[in-house]
Amino acid sequence: MEKGNAAGVAAGAAAGATIGGAAGGALVDPGPATTTGGGANVNATKPRTPYTGTITNPDGSTRTVARDAEGTTTVTNRDKDGNVTSTATHERNQDGTTTSTWTDKDGKTETETYGDHATATNADGTSTDRWVNEDGATVVDQYGKDGKLTQSEWNGPEGSGTVTRNPDGTGTETWTGKDGWSGTETFDTDGNTVSGSASNPTTGETWERNAQPNGDFEESMTDASGNSHTRSSTSNPDGSVTTGSSGSNPAGDGSYESSTTTNPDGSSTSVEEMTDGDGVSRTTRTEDAGGGVKEVAKYPDGTTHTYAREAGKGPSSATSTWADANGNAIESPYSLGF
Numbered sequence: 261m262e263k264g265n266a267a268g269v270a271a272g273a274a275a276g277a278t279i280g281g282a283a284g285g286a287l288v289d290p291g292p293a294t295t296t297g298g299g300a301n302v303n304a305t306k307p308r309t310p311y312t313g314t315i316t317n318p319d320g321s322t323r324t325v326a327r328d329a330e331g332t333t334t335v336t337n338r339d340k341d342g343n344v345t346s347t348a349t350h351e352r353n354q355d356g357t358t359t360s361t362w363t364d365k366d367g368k369t370e371t372e373t374y375g376d377h378a379t380a381t382n383a384d385g386t387s388t389d390r391w392v393n394e395d396g397a398t399v400v401d402q403y404g405k406d407g408k409l410t411q412s413e414w415n416g417p418e419g420s421g422t423v424t425r426n427p428d429g430t431g432t433e434t435w436t437g438k439d440g441w442s443g444t445e446t447f448d449t450d451g452n453t454v455s456g457s458a459s460n461p462t463t464g465e466t467w468e469r470n471a472q473p474n475g476d477f478e479e480s481m482t483d484a485s486g487n488s489h490t491r492s493s494t495s496n497p498d499g500s501v502t503t504g505s506s507g508s509n510p511a512g513d514g515s516y517e518s519s520t521t522t523n524p525d526g527s528s529t530s531v532e533e534m535t536d537g538d539g540v541s542r543t544t545r546t547e548d549a550g551g552g553v554k555e556v557a558k559y560p561d562g563t564t565h566t567y568a569r570e571a572g573k574g575p576s577s578a579t580s581t582w583a584d585a586n587g588n589a590i591e592s593p594y595s596l597g598f
Contacts, residue, residue, distance in 0.1 A: 276302070311409075313451015320491070321345075325451065358391065386410075430454075443467070486510035499524040513537060525549040553578075561585065 272326060300589040312326040320340025327333040335348040359373045380388045385405040395401055402409050412423040421435030429449035436442040439510025443458025463484040471477035479491045489507040500523045508515035513525050517523025518532040528543040532574045533536045539560025550571030557565045582590050 313447065313450060315451075315453055358393075441465075445469075448473070495520070523549075563590075565592075 278529050287368070290317060296503065297569045302358050304341045310327060312324065314322050314324045315495050315567040316322050318336045320339045321366055324336045324338075325333065326336075331352050332351045336348075337346045339345050343365075345365045346363065348360060350358055350360045352358055353373070357373050359371065361369055361371045362489060363369045380390075382388065387403045389399075389401040389403070391399050391401075392413070393416070393426070395416055395418045395442065397414045397418060397420075399412060401409060401413040402411040407435045408425070410425050413416050414421055418439035419435060419441075423431060423433045425431040431447055433447065438462040440459075440462040443456060445456030446454045447455050451470055453471065455470045457466075464482065464505065466488065467479075467480045468481070469477060474495050476494050477492065481489050483489070487507060487509045491503075491505045493503045501541060502519055502521045504517070504519040506515070506517040514536050516532070517531065520528055520530040522528040530543075532543045532545075534541045541559050541588050545553065545555040545561050548571055552571035553567070553569045554559045555567045557567075559565075564583045564587075566583075567578060568573065580592070582592050584590050
């Protein structure tokens, strides 16, 4: 069962898991602690600032970390389609331990109680929390006078790292994983990654992300086989948004490129082009605001397939036609079920 790191694919998996795990481990603050001071144990009920942040992995999956004022932290992992793949809840107990509950996509749960926790209040009004997370890492959290997390450091079997937060809530994270990955990220006031880079010298994998306050971003990655991939999202002056992706292999005989522009009224246009040993295939798809669709696919041999469906009508009303390289109508060369 997945406990900390989000699973992914290729470099997306490795980078996403390491990044997600590091951020989750460092930023998961158990909240109110049992404090040892002056030889007596007292219950520290100092509230923590609520926090929510989402990390988007290169494969499109996401990891959201949410902490309430009492210090209970919930981590939710979703696939690229938004489906929840696993959740984890971390709650501090009065005896200084932390109880974690993990639930996978099939509803199976696992609960574990672990670690000691100590809080020290410094002379200047700041405080320091020291605790052990579910991965066995020792975490040291520094808090300002206002109870806001200013820095986290962790070191354990899965790796080490440091998160530094600015007064406005933005910050920087650096980390090194046991699997060879290391990287640096900056994040905004909501905890979302603004920019970052990571690499694994052992496997040759890399990852890089740059984002803008309006949500625009560019990501690139290289997997262990040397294949390169990119993803992006751009806001246009007319209010539409264009998302894209591309990839190629080191041999240069295989590549793909796609883009989709979605307008404010919900209509969209998509173009996808793929190249392999047979040549280039290109598909153009338009969809109007009412749900009408037209898709034209052209294959390396010149064959063209056109699919159309009017708005408000079901699949049974759709038309499907094929033409050869000269534009002559032909029977479908495939059993597509249209």
